[in-house]
Amino acid sequence: MNDSAPSPTDLLSVGDVSRRTGVSVSALHFYEREGLISATRTSGGQRRYARHVIRRVSVIQVAKRMGISLSEVADVFADLPPDRMPGKTDWRRISERWRGRLEARRQEIERMENELVECIGCGCVSLRSCRVLNPDDELGADGAGPRLLPEIPTD
Numbered sequence: 001m002n003d004s005a006p007s008p009t010d011l012l013s014v015g016d017v018s019r020r021t022g023v024s025v026s027a028l029h030f031y032e033r034e035g036l037i038s039a040t041r042t043s044g045g046q047r048r049y050a051r052h053v054i055r056r057v058s059v060i061q062v063a064k065r066m067g068i069s070l071s072e073v074a075d076v077f078a079d080l081p082p083d084r085m086p087g088k089t090d091w092r093r094i095s096e097r098w099r100g101r102l103e104a105r106r107q108e109i110e111r112m113e114n115e116l117v118e119c120i121g122c123g124c125v126s127l128r129s130c131r132v133l134n135p136d137d138e139l140g141a142d143g144a145g146p147r148l149l150p151e152i153p154t155d
């Protein structure tokens with residue numbers, strides 16, 4: 001047996017992982033289908049998880065709480081060795097990356113909030129003048145009149 005391979009007693013059932021993380025069995029199966037965690041199978045086909053999977057599930061729970069998508073979790077997990085627990089350095093790198101993500105979202109919310117302030121007491125909901133409804137107003141610079149209609153060839 002390989003020294004780094006977990007012994008059978010180190011492996012956890014899906015119920016064990018569910019109890020230890022508070023995550024439902026169906027969610028754990030979903031995370032496995034999404035490639036976020038992996039399991040081996042017993043001869044009877046039952047899933048067995050290495051203990052470090054608990055840490056991965058915890059990181060997924062943190063991400064969910066912060067509104068970080070599972071695809072972003074998959075991105076950071078792709079940089080981790082699959083056979084060990086994410087360590088302190090890994091977590092620092094992940095949390096710094098996600099902090100930047102939250103900061104970008106905070107700025108976006110602040111920008112939207114400022115735009116919405118202009119709408120308070122207005123109610124025009126006008127394509128011409130409401131920046132919330134038409135934030136980029138790309139056509140506004142071209143002046144009045146419709147410009148999204150297809151050109152009709154004239155012979």
Ligand code: FES
Nearest residue numbers: 119122124125130
């Ligand atoms: S509703 Fe009038 S500016 Fe937005």
